[in-house]
Amino acid sequence: MEVFEAISGRRSVREFKPDPVNEGDLRKILDAGRMAPSAGNCQPTEFVVVKDQAIKQRLARAAYGQTFVAEAPVVIVVCANVPRTSRRYGRRGEELYCIQDTAAATQNIHLAAYALGYASCWVGAFDEDAVAGIIKAPSGVRPLAIVPIGRPAEKPSAPPRRRLEEIVHEDTF
Numbered sequence: 001m002e003v004f005e006a007i008s009g010r011r012s013v014r015e016f017k018p019d020p021v022n023e024g025d026l027r028k029i030l031d032a033g034r035m036a037p038s039a040g041n042c043q044p045t046e047f048v049v050v051k052d053q054a055i056k057q058r059l060a061r062a063a064y065g066q067t068f069v070a071e072a073p074v075v076i077v078v079c080a081n082v083p084r085t086s087r088r089y090g091r092r093g094e095e096l097y098c099i100q101d102t103a104a105a106t107q108n109i110h111l112a113a114y115a116l117g118y119a120s121c122w123v124g125a126f127d128e129d130a131v132a133g134i135i136k137a138p139s140g141v142r143p144l145a146i147v148p149i150g151r152p153a154e155k156p157s158a159p160p161r162r163r164l165e166e167i168v169h170e171d172t173f
């Protein structure tokens with residue numbers, strides 16, 4: 001799939017068919033996340049791939065009852081291994097770069113999933129401590145996004161975007 005088609009066609013989907021995600025496809029999706037840029041190439045991003053139904057349900061509860069999280073066949077918890085970046089870049093690495101790095105990886109995951117015919121949703125509203133406990137995150141590893149992935153069972157229309165003229169500023173604001 002052409003990159004611009006993936007960027008504009010991808011939607012946040014919150015209803016999934018129970019069909020499993022093919023293992024080869026899952027690897028391609030994770031690999032797209034791995035290939036994202038990172039500050040200083042520190043690569044702080046780590047993925048927890050959740051298929052266990054009980055764990056998915058606990059994640060859905062930690063995401064304030066967003067039950068669709070547990071309905072997807074696969075859920076990827078995208079984490080930042082903060083010390084990988086902070087030991088090189090200090091506070092800016094901890095507070096900014098490793099967050100940006102995981103966001104870039106998360107977007108790659110969405111686009112790759114869509115290009116392979118799957119749907120996903122970026123879930124950011126969750127109790128971070130609860131999710132860290134559920135996935136047994138080691139100290140210094142922050143779960144920053146929950147991404148349910150599966151075949152779409154709905155086709156949402158595109159939410160509006162601000163016009164380019166409104167958000168692009170020439171030379172200065």
Ligand SMILES: Cc1cc2nc3c(=O)[nH]c(=O)nc-3n(C[C@H](O)[C@H](O)[C@H](O)COP(=O)(O)O)c2cc1C
Nearest residue numbers: 010011012013014066121122123124125126158159
């Ligand atoms: C950082 C971030 C956090 C988000 N958290 C949630 C969430 O917790 N639950 C949810 O249903 N959607 C969540 N979304 C998805 C947005 O609602 C969605 O991207 C936006 O409405 C635009 O729709 P689109 O993705 O179909 O273009 C989140 C998106 C981002 C980027």
